[in-house]
Ligand code: ZN
């Protein structure tokens with residue numbers, strides 16, 4: 001049984017560890033220091049590095065880790081990440097024999113042009129997905145390199161994973177994202193309830209991640225572009241009825257960029 005552990009990095013990044021039988025694979029090590037400290041303390045051995053996209057807060061620790069541990073490095077084939085030994089594309093499946101785990105690769109462009117997610121159907125009984133900066137708790141990544149249509153399509157691929165799938169994103173943004181979600185859907189009991197729970201968690205210093213596909217489908221405005229309330233909110237921003245879900249998505253993504 002593979003265990004999933006989280007390490008903190010920088011202000012609000014999570015580095016995820018997949019652990020079994022004395023080995024760990026690490027997802028998005030933006031900083032090597034917390035990973036090295038973990039390995040030292042636990043005695044676990046590093047067996048692989050997985051990168052979701054090329055941003056420094058996700059791959060900044062790669063060189064230092066590789067210098068110490070020459071392990072396979074998986075990453076998006078469409079992005080230039082020094083150290084990646086196994087370039088991947090959507091539809092690929094990787095095998096991590098040390099931790100007896102298979103992961104399916106989902107292409108999720110939008111935040112960056114080659115962004116990938118790692119989906120483990122066998123993890124946590126119900127499956128888990130490591131989605132970097134694509135889907136966040138109650139939000140989604142900014143569009144640095146992709147179009148709204150690409151990002152909306154990428155989010156739709158994650159939205160159709162089984163509802164209990166746990167979502168391990170790379171940042172603790174849930175509480176501020178929910179402030180925006182409440183403005184988009186002020187009448188949503190689900191968003192109100194989640195905001196209260198998340199406020200309690202954060203006040204107690206607890207992480208809000210992992211979240212689940214189920215929870216995101218209920219409260220994340222970026223997964224709810226077909227919901228009448230979200231469409232209406234987008235229409236009020238645009239001054240007309242959005243033509244489709246992509247236009248709704250684009251309108252609320254743009255709105256969020258200016259929100260605070
Ligand atoms: Zn990023």
Ligand code: FE
Nearest residue numbers: 055057133170
């Ligand atoms: Fe990031």
